[in-house]
Structure formats: C-alpha cells, structure tokens
Amino acid sequence: MPANPRFGDVYRSKGEQGDAGLVQARHVFLRGCSLLAEGKHAAWADAPSWQVLETGFGLGLNFLATWHAWRADPARPKRLFYSAVEAWPPEANDILRSAAPFNELMPLAQELASQWRGLLPGVHRLEFEGGRLQLTLAVGEVQPMLAELTGQFDSIYIDGFSPALNPDMWSLHTLKAVARLARRGACAASWCVAGEVRERLITCGFSVERVPGLPPKRHALRAKFEPRWQPRLRAQALAIPLPTIDSPLRCTVIGGGLAGASCAYSLAQRGWQVTVLDRAPEPAAGASGLPAGVVAPHVSPDDRPLSRLSRAGARATLKRVQLLAREGVDFALTGVLERHAPGERRLPTPWLDANNSKVSRATTHAAGDRLTLEKAQQASVPLNDTQLALWHDHAGWIKPAALVRTMLASSGITWRGSQAADRLESANAGVWRVLDSAGAVLTESELVVIAAGFDTRALLCDPGKPLPSPCMHCAGK
Template identity: 45%
Template structure:
C-alpha cells in the first residue's frame, strides 16, 4: 500500500489528484482547523475539567486537525487527563507531506516531527499512536470509512466531518456513512464540518443532530456546527456495565509483565493501583527471563495471530521508547527469523519499500547474521531484544502505582468497602474497587473457569567471553539466540532456548533440556552452536527456568470474570513482551468507555468472554 501522492500548488496549497480537490482552502489549514473544527465543537472550552475527551474524525488527510487539537490540549491548563483522537483514512500520505504541511505553522512543526516518528507500518487496520506520556492517543483506522466505523465502538464527545467535497468523494458523505457516524454520538456530542451541503444536513438531522449555520472561513461563506440531541430515546448496544464513573482503587495480583502493564495503564487514567506479589521483588516468575525477543508472527494469509502481534509490538515499542534506554535495556535491532519449512511468503502486496515491516531476508541481512546466502528467513525490521525486568520496573515506577512484595493472595472477598484481598492467615493485604488477576500460571486459583495451561520453559545463557563470535542480530525460529546484551555488571550476555513443557511447573533445571537447547541452537545457527560449545562443556552456560501461562487457543485473556469487579489479564504465553501493553490498554479502554486500540473483532479475540459457552 503506497503512500497517497500529494501535489503542491504554486500557492502552497496541497492538492489530491486522486480526488481532484484541495486539502484545505487558501486561508490556511491551521485557521480552518481552529475556526471550523475546534470552534465548531466549542473546544477547548467544552473539554475543560473532563477526565477524557474523545474526538472522531472522518478523513485524517495531512493530520492538521489532530495536530491543532493536540496543540490546544497542551496549551490548556484545564485540559482533560486523556485526549483520544480517532481518525479514519483510506489513503494515508507519506511522512514528508505531513512535515511539509505542518512546517508552515511554527506551533505545529515540533508536534509533526513526533507524529512522523510513529508514522510507519500503516497497513490496513487500526494503529494506536501515543504522545505526551501516553495521555494523547491517536487511533488511525486505515481503510474504507464505513468498514472502519463498523469495527470501532465508543461514544464520541466531538465529531469532525472532514474529507474532500461531497461531489469529489461521495462515499465519505453518503447517508450510510453519516448514519454510521451518528452511532458514535451521545446526548450533547458536538459536530462540525466545513461543508454546509443540504444533503449532508438533511441526513444528519434525520439521525438526531440539531444543526446550525455558522460563518465560514473565506472563500467559503458557511460552515456547519451542531449537537446530537435526538427527539427519541437512543438505545445503544455494548458492555456499558464495565464502565466506571471515575477512577478509584485497583489491586493487581501479579507483578510480571501483565500486572505491571495493567498498573501503568490504569495509573495514567487516575487510578490508585496496588500491585501484590508473593515474591519479594517484581518479575520473579516467567517475566524474569534475562532477555527476550520481541518479534511479530507473519503469515501469508494474514492470520489472526499475525494481526494481533503487529498491534502488540506497536504498543510495546511505544512504551520501550518512552521508558527504557535503548542499547542498554532494549534494542530495536531487527530480528532474523529462520524458516525451517522454507516458507518465506508474506501477504500479497508486501515489499521492503511498503508500509509493512517484515519481508524475506536479503543476502546482506543473512551475511550479517553469519548465515549462508539463500537460507530461508524473514527479516523483521520492527523487532529486537528487551530485558523484561527493566520494563516491569519502569511501569511500576509510574505515579499512582504501589508495589507490595511478600504479599501472597489466598482469597478474594467482598465487603462494604469493596473487594478484599487476604493472605492465608486472613490478614487484609489490600482493599479495592476492582481487582485484576495477572498472576501467570497461578491465575487459575482466582479464575478457575478460564482454560489455562502451565508451560515450563528452560533457556541457556551466560556471559560472553572475549572474542566469542556470535551474531549481533537476534535470531528467531525453532528457538532463538540473542547476544551482545549489556549485563548489569558491564559484561555482555547471550541467551539461547527455549523448551516448551506443557502442564509442568517444575522449576529445577534439567540436563535433558540443556541438551535440547543445544540441539535447537545447532539447527538455528550452526556457527553460534560451535562457538558456544566450549561454554556448555566447561559449565559456563547457566540455566534459567520459568513457567508461562497459556490459554486453550494460545491467545491472551483480557476481560471480566464471573465475580463482579474482578478482571483478568493473563495467559500471555511466550509472547508477554508482545501482548502485555496491548492487553493493558484494551482493559483500560473497556473500563473507561474509550476508543479501542484494536478493531472490535480483534478485541473480542483477546477477551475472556470467548471462553464461555
């Protein structure tokens, strides 16, 4: 999917040859955004003092409505805690055109650079971008407008109807599209557009909007503004019972990747979060792996897992970039995935110059990894290694999060003060309005109805001796190899593995598993196996064992349990780094009635509700 071309006229106005129309009038995009869209929805005044504000836009274009709203949010002392901006765009432009469009306005130029830094991999579907410590969230819905609107569910506070003129792009203004837009409106939702076309007004009025004519921005005489105020009672479908009026107290059971990610997401929304773990320190379980690989699943048919892992990696990458030091605590080096079956196909239309971030490895990439030319492999550009404990520690340092170690939860009960979490001696550990179970393979004690399975894994790891020749790029496939990772003492680490032993919680190292990891490494990278053979022979290779938690269908479980107020975020399996941030944001969005970070069908594929018959 190539970027949409933008033609720039001699007067500096951007023009779409696809639609034969300008992106904004000669008066200027910033003036149009402020006068027509923010002004038409009475912003920033309308959002003053609100916990969050949700804007839906049809037609992202050059992004100037988003940038203007973001700049207004930044400048407002009474801004909401969170600003959500959801925009549909069928033909995203290239990053150079975003920068050129915003470059004419000094107050937007720096924001545009931040936007462009995340403007990558825009394949059809949803893409969540985050700014200002995760308090400004842009959800780009790439695809045809009606299809994208069907896959998102939330109540908008403001609606921006933008896009090329009804004559040039009738699908954007069709009765079906405008009816779909109206489904996002609540009582009092503001709506604004630069067009005052009779056909648009008629359909909006039929769908419950009270409209008015306002003075347009020259050369246009008129513009449209209004509010959703239907004369009938609107009945909405959706899990409104999950919504909370205001943030309160939350207890999270488990201080691994899932629990820490949930705590951070909720704290950003104003929750006071207590994270409890039976161990003394966070990351004491499966999330304590010395270093892990972050890489997507890719399939030629765009399988469900492929789409989920892409969304998960984007969510995790934002947090890594925000919280950790690259090169020491994580590295976005790319990952080479060997394909033992020789299948290096990717979906039709993907290539190394397009918006995708995985493609068949070329000769140079294979040579850099020390593999022979022609070896079947995929190159994942948006991938790398992460030290999971460092990410967990960073999440638990977020304001509003408290960690309690040596706090084994034995039971949950309900009292007048909320949900109580007690230990085996019935000592009260915490009291909360809501509880999130994120206890890995121990989650079944609190959620016996969930189809959970323990999966034991063992890896080999050690310190790199001087002159040890190992590839600098992580390798994945039948096992993985990571090297040149800075350790706490300044030495470099390597890691290889891992085994998968289902229905086992045995934590003692096994010699047979060490042999299995050596054999796996020999298949993955014979040169590295030969280089590490002396380490294994003299006992320089250490072992690490952890027990993962997986679901029956190998997808995470994020959603409510049967007990009111008790939720789960668990079963991340061997993809905790990929899914923790995404599942946490999904859970938080459901609590607060926010736009989802995923299309509704993908969100459902991660929900606990799918396990109920």
Template identity: 40%
Template sequence: MPIIPARLAFADDGTPRSDTFDDIYHSSDGGFGQARHVFLAGNDLPQRWRGRDRFVVLETGFGPGLNFLATWAAWRADPQRCGRLHFVSCELHPFSRDDLATLHARLQSGQSTGWPEDWPTLAELSAELLSQWPVLAAGLHRLHLDGERVALTLCFGDARDGLAQIAARADAFYLDGFSPARNPELWSPKICHLLARLAAPGATLATWSVAGTVREHLRHAGFDVEKAPGFGGKRQMLRGRLREQKHASTASSMPSPAACPPPARHALVIGAGLAGCALAERLAARGWTIELVDAAAAPATGASGNLAGVLRPLPSLDDNPMSRLTRAGTLYGWRHIARLRRDGQAIKAEACGVLHLARDDAQATKMSKVVERLALPAEHLRCVDTTAASELAGWPLPIGGWHFGDSGWVQPPSLCAANLAHHADHIHGHFGHAVARLQHDGETWQAIDAEGGTIAQAPVMVLAAGTGVRELLPPGLLPVVSARGQVSILPAAADSPPHLVVCRGGYVSPEVDGLRCAGATFSVDDEDTGLRDDDHAENLAKLDGMLPGIAAGLSPGDVAGRVGFRPASPDRLPMVGALPMPGPVDHGTPLPAIPRQPGAWVLSGYGARGLVWSALAAELLASQIEGDPLPLERNLCDAIDPARFLLRPRA
C-alpha cells in the same frame, strides 16, 4: 487491506492536494484558520471541554493532521482544559512520515498556506507527532502525546469499516473528508449512522460542507443541523447536534467503554510479571493507585524472567486475528519502550531486526505470498533470500524468509522494572505474599493469604498472575493451561553472530551481556521445575537447524538455562477483559450481555507471546476500566474477551 499512502502534491497556490481524489486537503485561505473556525468554533470548543475529566473528538479524514494540531494547541493554551484529550481519526490514505514532515516544513516556511505566525508552538507539536508517526499498516494505532495527556488514535483504512470497529463515545465530530462530489463514500448514509452510534449524549458536529445530501443524511441519522457563516471564501458551513431521542435508541446497541471510570481510582493487581507490571504502569499513568501483589520477593521472577525474548509479529495470508493482534502488539510495544526511554527509564532492548527463516522452499513461497498480500512497508516486513539473510545474520544460513526490520529482542525484567519505576509513587508493591483466595464484600476486593489475613484491597481487581489464575478462579471458568518452557543460555563473545534475532521452530538472540538465549521448549501440563538435558538438547538442535555449526562442541551439560511456566489458552489468543460470572451461559448470548463479576478483570493466556501482548493488552484493559476509547478494533476485543470460551462447546 493494504494501505496505499497519500502522494504529496500541491495546488498552484501551495495548498496540499490529493491526486487520488482531485481535491485540496483544506481551504486555500489557510488550513489552521479553517480548523479554528469550522471545527473548533463549530463544536463550541474550547468551552465544551472545560471542567471535564476527558473529552473525545472523532474525525473523518486526518489528512495532514492540521485539525489535530490546531485542537491540541487550543487545548494546551486553555488553562481550563479537560484533564485528558482523546482524538480519534480515520484516514484511508495516510502520508508517510517523510512526506508529512515535508508538508509541515513547507507550511512553516510559508511555501503553503495555513501555518499561522502567532502559533509558534505548532512546530513543537508537529515534531512530537512526527516522532511517533506509526507504520502505515491497516488498523488502529494509539499514540500518547504531551506527557500522555493527549491520546491520538489513528484508524488507517476505509472509514466505512473503521468506524464500525471503533469503540468510543465521541463528544465532538470533525467531518473533514474530501468533497462529497469527489469522495461520496465518506459522506454516505452508512457513515452518518455510524457516527450517530459513536456519539455521546449531547455530541456536536461541524463541517465545511453544506451539500444538501450531507444535511439529509445527517438528519436521517439523528443529528439536528444548521448552516452557519463559513470560513474564508466559503460563505457557509454546517453545525449539528445529536437529538436526544436518537441517542437513546442507539446507545444500547453499541458496545462501548464504560460511561465513566470508577469513583475511586484504586486497583488491586495480582501478579508482577509482564502483564501485571504493564497494567500497573498504564493505570498509574491515568492517576490510579495500584496495590501490586506477588508471591515472589521481586517482580519478573517467573516466566517473565528470561535474559531476552522476541518482540515481533506473526503475519498470515488472511491477516487473521493472530496476525493483526501480534502486529498491533508489536508496534505498540516498541512505541511503549521508546516512550519509557524518553522519560528516562533504562530498558535492555534492541530493535536489531528479526529473521524468521522458512522451513523449506515451499514455505518460503508461501511466506513471499504473505508479504505480497499484506503489502506492508518494507522496513516492517519483507522477504529476503538466503544470501541477504546470511548477510543480515553474519552467518551462513540454510534458507531465507521474513525480515522484520523494526522488531528485535527485549529483556523482560528490565521492561517490568521500567514500568514500575515510571510512576513509582502510584504503585505499592506487596512482594513475598502469596494470595490464597480473593473475596469481594460488595464494594471492595481483598487479597487474602493462607492465614486469613488481608494482603491488600481495592474496589477494582485485576488477575494477572500467570498460571496462578487457575488457583484463584472457580474451576472451569477460564481454560488457562500451564505451558512449561525451558530456555538454554549459551556463552557468546561480544558482537558475535547472529547480529539479529533468528527464528525457525525456536529462536536465538544476539549476544546480550556475554550470553545468548536459545529456545524455547513448550510443554503443556508439565510441572517439572528442574532443568532437563533433553530440553537443552532440543534447543541446541533447533539452534543448529537455524545457524548450522554455531553451537559446535556444545553439549547439553555445557549450557545454563531457566524454566518458566506460561499461561496459555486453547485458541492461542490472550484473555483480556472483564471477568465473567461463573455459571452456564446460553450459546446465543452476545458477548457484551454475558454477566461479569463487579470490578473484576483478567489478563492471561499470553503463552509464549508475553512481550508481544503485554503493553497493548494493558492499554486496552486500562481503557476499558477508565471508559476511554479503545486502542483495538471491536472484533479484536471480542476475539480476546475472556468470556468467549463460555459460548463455545466444552471439549
């Protein structure tokens, strides 16, 4: 569903208002005062988060973000705060970054009501939020703030759909939609029942609305509610708490993260490519100790060792799971790179833009329809004609196509190195050790070498070994295939065209350190490790089709290259999640009911999209292991659950 941004407007007294719903975003007596009185105090905060490892707030109606900023500031100021604060919020009409910045600036300057003079840190928090404000695209967007102690998960889209897809256990609810008279859908019985399904034991709620229909819907959903003194000119507000018996009847029907993380935050990760290094960083950021094992002498020596790869989405007319996952992975991946760089890590990458050229005029027409249907911000996705495409590339191109303005190239080894260096004290590398088998003694997983020695061990084990997962799993458990890819490496003068990544049946990078990458071939079940002239010829032919004449005079014998073997899946989607038990499964079994191996997880099936999947898949798996709210919708988590293949007929 396309996202229609909120339009910046103000009431006569300066209070932000919505023309769409003909209502104000917060009390005219002050947005932060309302946030503190109604939502924080109404949920007994900060008292309830004290002494907790994690506390989860779920909000209906992010609006200008004042409730979030007030909660973040209160958490920051509390010396007894919980270890990590998760804030999940739905918004149908989010503000653009520029409008949100304008709104916050007006509040600080006193042009609008609500920015308290005694909270000077709010400007700092606003700036950090604005620096990471995501592209206005439907779906979930996870932002890591305050040294990753605060996670904001924004759900852009209709809350009736979004709440059904969020996987979380909320400790407190902020019900802050527009008036039930103006926006009844956000206070409907469906919304109230969805909130109850997302509630943790003892969850509370608060809202400024005391409408009789709201109280009735909440009570019917399982909340005990009561009126309390309101804020400012509003005499009353509403507080509530989930009834225990209602939680007992709903919890089992709601697939959710684990109730709590393992007692020992210690993991054994097999594989030090893009998948394994990204996961090591995501777990280490949560305080885990990682035993990272790889047969090679250093990380990123296999399929993750290319000079440059492409980090960009793959849209579709129906916005299918591949489209949504590649978009989410791309947006999170670039935010991850920016976060690593802010923390001082050096990564070779450039969001220089990506051109995906059409095959012919018929496909160009289809690509234009995709852009029109998705209606994403033009800086993320737009169509360009032949002339505009040629200008962007700095080379005469045969046709136009898609332009991804915020995408580009990444050097995978530099990203792997940055991931491992980010929390280096938590990551213990065991390089040059080939794992012959894995064993579990009931409490701990051990990586065993060919001589029977233990390389490393931990209570939690994650398989991220690329195509090597096939040798470490029972036959047929996961349908991972090996896809041989040969990349051609060509000489390139500094600042020579193309000035951005160009794709059509393959890809070519801009100049990187005097070279450019072109490729790549994709050959399933081909174990040849040597460079082949035929594959170089194929890559050069694709290059000439994209950039006619740019490789003139080059023959296959004139170019260098490298070969990698990528783990691929039959449906082209990755495999991310808990490792299923071997054995037959009835095809009618729900995914959450499929038995899983204790403490065992897998990251595989990335195919040619290792850069696209790796950061988000690592955050997803780390969240699943820890019991955090998930950064992806439930139906997308199901689409990449490794157990999905057990429910499909064998070919």
C-alpha cells in the same frame, strides 16, 4: 496543492493554501467544537480527559491543529484521546510536505511522521507527549472502522472529500455510526453544509446550524448531539459486558509480571490507585524474569489477528521502554533478523512497504537486501538462494524484569509481594474483595485485573469457588 487522485479531489482548495489552510481548520473544526480558548475557557477546560473523533484523517492537519491547541491551552485536559478513520493513509513524507507551510505545526508533524509506519488495515495506537496524547487510527473504510471504535466522544470532526465524490463518508449509515459514538451534548463540526447532510444529522439526533465560513467557504456547519430519545450505549450491544465505572477509583492487579505491571502502569497514568499482588516476594518472578527478550512483530501472508496484535504490542512495548528504561542497558533498538524456512511463502509487498521491512536472498543486491545480508553475516546466520530472511527495522531487545520494576515503582502503584490471591468475592456497592487461602481480605477495589499466567484459570474457574456471576472463560465466551 495537496490532492488525492483516487477521488479526484483536493485536501485543501487553492484559496486555503499557506496559512489559510490552518486558519480554516481552526475556524471550522476547533472553533466549531469550542476547543479554542479565545477570551474564555475552551470546552475541554480542566477536564481529566477529552475524546475527539474525526471521520477522515487525510493528511493530519486537523489532528496537528488540535494537538497544537491542546499544548497551548493552560487549562487543557490532562489526557487527549484522538480517534480517526482513514481508508488510504498517506506516506510520512506527504504529512511533512502538507505541514510545511505551518511553522508552529512542523515539529508536531515530525513527531507524527517518526511513528508513521506499519499502517495496514486495522486499528493502530500512537502515543505522544509521554502518553498524555493518544492517536487511535482506524485504517479502512469508514463504516466498518467506526464499528471497531469504542468510546463516548466529546468533539466530532465530520470531514472527508465532497459528498459527490465520496458519498459513503456522508451517508445516513455513516452518520448513524458517528451518533452511536457521541456522548449526549457532544459538538460536531464540518465544512460541508449540503442539505442532505444536514437532514441526515438531524435524523441521527443532532441539532444543526449553518454558520458563516471563511473564504473561499461561504458557510460551515456546527451541530450538537441532543436526541429526543435515550441512545442505546454501544456496550449494551456487545456480547462481553464492559465496566461502567465513570471515574478512576481503585484497582487490584493480580500478577507482577510484564502483563500485570503494564496494566498497573497504564491505569495509574489515568489516575487510578493500583495495588499489585503477587505470590512471589519480588516482581517478574515468572517468565518475565528471563534475562532478555526479543521484541518484533509476528508476520503472516494474510496478516491474521495474531500478526495485527503482535504488531500493536511491539509498537507499544518499544514506545514505553524508550520512555522508562535505559537505552543500551535495559533495551536497544538493534533491529531483528527473522529467518524463514526453505520454501516458505514470501510475504506480500504491502506488508513490507508498511513495516519498513526487507525480504532478502543471499544472492540479491538491492540496498536494503545488502543491509539484511550484512546483518545476517554479523550474526553468523548463513543464507542461501532458497533461505529467506526478514529484517525488522523497528524491533530490538529488552530486559523485561527491569521494565517491570520501573513501571511498578511509578506513582499511584503499590507493590505487595508474597501475597497469594486465592479467590474473589463480590462486596456491596460494586466492590470486589481479593482473599487469600485462609479467607483473609487482601484488597478491596472497584476493578480487578487478573494477569497471573497459569494461575489465572484456577483463580477464575475453580468449580468449588466460582465467581458470583459467570466469568467469560467459564461461560465459554
């Protein structure tokens, strides 16, 4: 029976073991949010995308059940975005042990466990099904982590340990944060039917009903977000305005390097028609044209923002290159040895445990350290008693130009080389024009992404040809 000693509570009660645990997850959460196609279309039928929010990821049973239902539904949405908060992520082996009773979930649990690493506090993005399913896992306490998430969620799973043992999960402040992320008409579901929880949900704009549960639960809760007031969109409270385009349209990407190609590919996968402009005749003509590059996270004792950003970037890059490139030719997951300067501070143990990395001295004899020393010797890197090294298991090298060319060749992307963008001009109906130095229009599109390296500053901030509205850089943001 999976239990959490930190809260003194179980993930599933004794009566929910075996297949009963999955039956409960489906009854309470999936059926509660109308996501099971049972003689009729599920709520997400034929949608271009669907967003699910879960307040407590736990051992991942609800995520796996939702993934399985999405896979099995012929009218499933093209893309599924699943976001969840978890303050205390379990080990990968615990996810596998939890899913072991459910034969249909075990292959999915194995895919999840294979990516379950590096989960330090912060927001992490895991991709499955060729990028069509994305899990955004916010690791940390529920209220600050909900504030880190963005989106208008269609289905909400309100889950966590009991209110008596974990009151913050069910507080009014937490449920207000959930409501700020809900689209009008979103369905919510929970196993908890406590009176104070129902009252708080009503205060936050949900209509609430108590429905029959499955033994050992007598009842379950279903709710719908339909406030009598007009909710203020989260974007309205941000210092940086967000785009308000409701459906995929046209996008111009200025810059045909790794950054521009990655943006173009991601947008094309979401249905956008993307035109990529570059002053060079061929893609990856700048820094992205180097013969090879090392992909490994930056590390620091305090896990600063640069470290968190590079860790997410390395994970996303290696996942994409595995999908699109040729292993052994365009990339290889060889691992990477990172040398430290003599006397440099040893990295904290939580970082090492989370990233499956090892710190080594030349004189130590632990199994992981011997592997590090062996790799160092193969690379002819001398180590001594004062020289530390860090071995990154989940790292390697790529040929960035090959990845750039593959991404730009994808459906929905048009490449146009020898096209030097000189300025942007706002047209009617939310359309941007990109012009060359002679004033000729190169493209018109609803969105422009500028990934032009050193040319970006001149394009955005030339005082002789400013943008119609102040850009973030010029405004000092």
